[in-house]
């Protein structure tokens with residue numbers, strides 16, 4: 001029985017698309033059973049609809065507090081009975097209640113080599129810092145923003161004349177490579193979270209290796 005995946009988005013959905021494409025393989029560990037967005041007018045919803053995946057929009061603007069929004073989001077997600085919740089450009093900070101509900105089966109992709117540059121605007125921050133390398137991290141989501149156990153990272157070079165958009169494009173290519181891989185690992189239980197550690201087949205492997213840029 002393939003795992004049931006719910007993907008949360010806020011934007012264009014290129015990472016969603018990468019997972020949609022990967023899940024078409026017979027040996028992939030899960031199926032996307034729903035896509036939930038906090039914004040209505042985003043291309044990620046079109047991507048899901050084109051793939052005949054149920055979608056719903058739950059706008060945070062319709063709620064008086066972050067807590068009320070997250071309670072409604074929990075209910076919406078549970079309607080689909082997920083095994084794994086995948087944040088793919090979901091741009092809302094989640095409350096402790098939400099995280100506690102799904103921790104251990106809740107993952108995110110973040111455009112930096114964590115623990116560097118938690119939060120937003122990571123590409124410009126790497127350029128401004130004069131970094132010669134940058135990249136992307138897939139991690140379990142915990143209450144600490146972008147502080148959860150890292151599962152896999154990919155590294156890209158930063159060139160002297162890079163703009164944030166050029167660097168973002170280079171990072172995106174790596175995102176689309178590693179996120180479907182990690183989602184599959186989580187679906188097949190190759191990767192699990194125990195307390196504050198990511199375990200690979202039951203073994204803690206510190207993230208020292210990188211999926212190098214092809």
Ligand SMILES: Nc1nc2c(c(=O)[nH]1)N[C@@H](CN(C=O)c1ccc(C(=O)N[C@@H](CCC(=O)O)C(=O)O)cc1)CN2
Nearest residue numbers: 090091092093094108110119141142143144145146147
């Ligand atoms: N409790 C957690 N919530 C979230 C995590 C996490 O690790 N723990 N990861 C983020 C994803 N993320 C970066 O990877 C991120 C998303 C959103 C923000 C943010 O500042 N959001 C603002 C609104 C910004 C906007 O609407 O453009 C907010 O929520 O007020 C920072 C980092 C997902 N959530």
Ligand SMILES: NCC(=O)N[C@@H]1O[C@H](COP(=O)([O-])[O-])[C@@H](O)[C@H]1O
Nearest residue numbers: 011012013014015016089109110111
């Ligand atoms: N802090 C979270 C964050 O910045 N996530 C980033 O949003 C983009 C979503 O693109 P997509 O909608 O095309 O997948 C991705 O680059 C992802 O790393």
